[in-house]
Amino acid sequence: MTAKRLVSGAIAYYWSPPTRARKAGCPVVPEALGTDYGAAKQRCDDILNPHYHSWLTKGEGQSGDAESALRGTFDWMVAVYKSSPKYKKLSDESRSSYDRMLQMVSGLPLKDGRRVGSLMLASITPGAADKLHERMKVHPKGGQRNRTALLAMRVCQRAWNVALRSEPKEVPSQNPFQKMDLEYKATPTRLFGHSDLQKFVAAADIVGERSIGTAAMIAFFWLQREIDILGRLSWSHYRPADNPQIARIVHHKTGEVVDLPLYDTDGSSLWPELVARLDGAERHGTLIVTRDAEDRWRKTRLPWKKRHFLRRVAEIRAAAGIDPAIKFMGLRHGGNTEGADACLTDAQMRALSGHRTTAALLRYAQTSIEQRRVGARLRRNARTKGGQTSE
Template sequence: MIEKKISIGIAYYWSPPTRARKAGCPVLPEALGTDYGAAKQRCDDVLNPHYRAWLAKGEEPGVPQAMRGTFDWMVATYKVSPKYTKLPAETRSSYDRMLKMVSVLPLKDGRTFGTLTLASITPGAADKLHDRIKVNPKGGERIRTAVLAMKVCQRAWNVARRSEPKAVPSDNPFQKMDIEYKAKTTRLFQYDDLQKFVAAADAAGEHSIGTAAMIAFFWLQREIDIIGRLAWSHYRPSDAPHVARIIHHKTGEVVDLPLYDDDGTALWPDIMQRLDSSDRHGTLIVTRDTADRFKGVRLPWKKRHFLRQVAKIKTTAGIDPEIKFMGLRHGGTTEGADANLSDAQMRALSGHRTTAALLRYAQASTQQRRIGARLRRNARTKGGQTSE
């Protein structure tokens, strides 16, 4: 996606590289309008996946086509499947890294793993592959990466098998590998941490980052959606001015969060007051806090730059550097669990589809255990069954 300055501001366009157009790329240039969030969503969900699918077939000059029946061919087959193209952009990017890591892994005879025929990849070969990947180039362990790589290979094999049953063996060597990884518990941003962070962000002139943190904690939206898609049209939208429309692009869930209680009391006074008093600098709510010196407008944050600034603000605020920005969403969800909300109530707020997904965010806490113990005690003593 590229942007161009026009008389009314910034407009967005999508176009494949010139070399791809000359090679007959079927995905044509397209004008995307002036709404950055809508333009980016069109690119992430439609145009870029179609372009990558075309690239995967090896039709661009300089992109060799993998030999049929090899691991590289299987990967290319997977990438043109809707099972891949319909994944969120960030997930596809992660899967791409894993598959490329496996594909380019050098073998003893000078070949790469990607050139191996599928029939030659045995469960034993998959085990050896896992053992090699879990050791990083510097000699340390990367167990989580190795497990993810094997899971993605397993998925790619199964999807390719459905498309090409004659070329992909039915026995998937990446299944039943008996490998596990216990993810580290995400460190939580507590409400007190949030207040210190926002104060430090404002003092540093990074008002937008403080706003992003509050949205993540209170409205439980993911970072990529906050800095790249959340528009002013989602806050008090014209068709529902008493809600904040939070869209979780990863799952496709749309949550209309009410802004007021039945008696008219504000339900989110901290963030509502901040947004209602904020100046608007374009379609997105969260943009950089200074105008670009060349374009004269406030541009959207890039993820890496945004996270670097977040790290600086945490240091200034005296917040543990191990607490990541994602800890805000986890912290807000856990606050709901501490408040004794039911799973259904928390899912209604967070947009999680299942309780299993919710529980990865709503961490067990001392407060929840205290409430549980209190309820058990009350149930025990209500009938006078103890000496209390």
């Protein structure tokens, strides 16, 4: 804030971002603050300086707790939500995703240079939420990001509802992010079938990265999420001391623990490929899946970092001649769909996958031509039973 003496002799106050910031496209514009020092100082401290700092730090500098955020604003509501038990119970991956969505919404600049995060909750109407959704659909670098916009609105809706329960006097009871008639048709995940899995594992072994092949087999056969395979699945989960005939698969996202039997009642292996691979594997530390080469400085095999892991997955997939549209997550989808093709009941499939509901399961167990073939065969057999045919 700067002060200038007017012709009348009065002192007037002004705020302006640095010249370099204006040249860089800073959305917070210069502003005349009047002659009242107290009002001018308050606007600088509460509005202009935080907005400029948020732009400067790309949103990283916005308030992260309810005490420092201006009470009753969107930023404050976000902070209240983040201090709630419901937020803290989220998995690390979900929490990170929610944080990104809320930060994107909060940091969105308005026409007058303010951020959405500085808006008072009472000023955010359903119509304003609709306009916000439309803006979120447009990627700053061009193109559409409909799925991101939908997720952002859903997270805002949830944050508002949770904050309302904690602060009913401050948070308006009408949630503007509800009843938005959001529509998004997700593209089905391309399946990693068993034949693709065999080619992928063979290609991984050829280049000396057996750990990646092992991770792929665990995802397909035991239906565990990538984040758990890379960072949590330990040798103590495979043939645990209290029951060496099982693999204990923990799904941290849902908290479900699935004890998978390794052998059938007649003693035959239920997962012959994977069990043989794990029984014959060397153990390097506590995790089952670690990088295949020692770190040159630490002289030990480190866990895979997600980005590096997926980059190597893409290279091995290409070497195996597998369609690049098939991602690692397609392994879990492929394993669940294999179960559906085998005519497992929903209860049997959920017992294997750890899904709590059929609705969640059906996002993974996709319909297939094999299921339709079996269904058509059963209908035909019922129709023609006893020689009564409609053909």
